[in-house]
Amino acid sequence: MTDIPSSTSSSGPSSGRSEELTIRPDVKKRAVKIYTRYERFWHWSQALLIFILAFSGFNLHGTLSLVPFPLAVMVHTYAAILLLVLWLFTTFWNFTTGQWRHYLPQNKGLFAVIKFYAYGIIMGAPHPYSKSLARKQNALQSLAYLTFMVIIGPALWLSGIAYLLYGLWETMQNSQQIFSLVAFVHTAAAFAMITFVVIHVYMTTTGKTVFHYIRTMITGYEKIELTPAEEAYLEEQQPDMLKANE
């Protein structure tokens, strides 16, 4: 894997950096591959599946009528199965590569980021957080993605699987009430999901340019601050993660 060994990341400058706004002279910006190939595959295939699920799902809900009901059922079910498989792989990937650490909540600097998006960005203030190899996401991002991964996502897949396997519990007492509950949770989580997607997509436009973040998520490379030690390590050990100096 192209990931930095955890010893390197943890030995580097830690959370203190996130509130540091001034660019220190010994820190250099380099284009580093911060999103690995799998991460990007995960992101974009997940994005596609979520869009398919949202459109087919709200078709089933009666909000949209883009396709006939049975087709929506088929599309929604197959897309859901694919997404479940993707999430299984990704969970495995997150834990085996140590990437899960990026999603740990880290409230330090959260307020600064919120303030920036509410006010600073409009007034032309710089972003209070700069990405590092140890921490690819700012505090607000981690919190949002954590919510996505431990609340919205599981609510959807748990209720979705219960829904798919209805045939196994249909003879249970009160199966109809449970079914209603399953539908309720699934619908509520779906609303949360599409709201998340709106904010998430909008946030991609808040980079240096409107398409900057999207380009990063496609190419994987982002200019981030590297300490001389990090730079030296990458030059030596993982040169493919660094773009040649411009």
Next chain:
Amino acid sequence: MANFAFEGRWPLDKTSMRPGLATSALVVLSLLLLPIGAASAASGDALPHSPLSPEAKASLQLSGKPAGGTADHSRFEILQQDFKSGPEVTKACLSCHTEAADQVQHTLHWKWQTTNEATGQTLGKRTVINAFCGNVASNEPRCTSCHAGYGWEDMRKDPPSEPEAVDCLVCHADTALYSKYPTKAGHPLYEPITVNGKTEMPPDLGKAARSVTNPQRQNCGSCHYYGGGGDGVKHGDLDSSLNQPDKTLDVHMNKDGLNMACTACHAGSGHQWPGSRYSMEAKPTTVARDGEETKTAKIRKLDQLASLMEPSATCESCHSNRPHDGSDLMGIKLNDHTDTVACQTCHIPEFARGGVATKTLWDWSTAGKLKDGKPYKDMDEHGHPSYMSEKGNFEYGENIKPFYAWFNGETTWTLLDDKIDPTKVVEINALGGSPSDGKSRIWPFKQMLSRQPYDMETNQLVYNHVFGKDDTALWTNFDWSKSVPAAMDFIGKDFSGKLGFVDTHMYWPITHMVAPKDQAVRCTECHAKQGRLDGITGIYMPGRDTFKWLDWIGYAAFGLTVLGVLFHALLRIIFRNRKKQA
């Protein structure tokens, strides 16, 4: 190990083969082919010992019992008679079929009376009031023309007990050779009769007796198609179009396909047939009494024969409760419906599809009007009566979408002694069931709308004397003030003299006229707002149902978020120059 000898030399080179080998090969070949030849001969010609010609066999419907046994009734000596009456024929039948009459006399077909164990009500034609002609008592010779016997002329008494009173022919004879006469209490004509200048000849009972076989659809249909006074009037899913149906009308009875007789599904023994609508299985089990899941229809059949299972005339008894292809996602999804939706609900999209209309409304309150002192009849644009002085106003319909309701198989009847609320629609046979009792499913019904006579003083439905050449029958005298008291007097019930009319509903489970699967009800016809199952409560149906306030919150959150980001974007655009300055 003979094939080793031929290795590498196949196809055989005849010239290189020794004569001995060729001969033995031929013998082996012909021995191999022999059974195939025999089998093809068997399927083409009459079975050597079967009394049925191939033509007769081909025209026979698939019944619960295989056709063509060991007896050719046309050759029975006892049937070579000039029978003078129905009971004489029955006597001949019973000389061999010693138990048949006793069996029949223990069935609902005979007794017209049954106790519903769930409700304790005494039901059956003998007592109930229906939303069509109303009641049997006091109208016997007309109504009992559909009794499976001869001469039941008084509903107040049990049906005749003599074994010869059973009518074997109505169920077993060729319907072209035998039929009961409509007004003779179950008897056929014995003398020629002239009605309105048309002479009808009595059936040749000897010929009829020699034509007997397993009941065909026409036999059952001779009564069940014509309930309520005409073809298709009552049920909506049973009418004479089922004598020769194509696949579109009914996949099972399809004359060019399975060609199933009624008894193929209503398969019992000892002249008892499962499938009475007085007590139905709304959610049939495929589990035998010992708790074993019967995996196939064949096992169920054997279990039923072995009394390990109640015989049942349900779809599940052949198709199981997971009938759709379980290796396919769509099949799995469809199978998920079988706990809440009866097969019929999707597979019978409409009833009265065979070109025979069914009666959907009957308003008795207008009966009795005369033109110039004479009864008259109006016809609707389709040629169905819309008014008759004898019976009042009617509506008919074809290709009717069913009424849907939760149903647990039990009905509670409004009987003669039950109080009614005349300000409301009276349910003649109120459907039992709820979404949560574990026994109900959503079933299709024909909902019959009627307006029927009742006693305004006692708030009870009343019997009516409609048929008879006397001075009180409604159809002869057109006088309600005589016909209802006569009927009530006949059964010894009081009547206040204050006659009113009340709106009623009666429900007929729809279970015949199963359409080919590609014509089943589409998903979107129910999974949509204002769909077929609009009135069905107690269940969450995707596409039809939403959680109202959740939707409000959800759409609001989504909408406000969209507005929020747009507003944010707008501010960023307005203040875009600040950055450069900073």
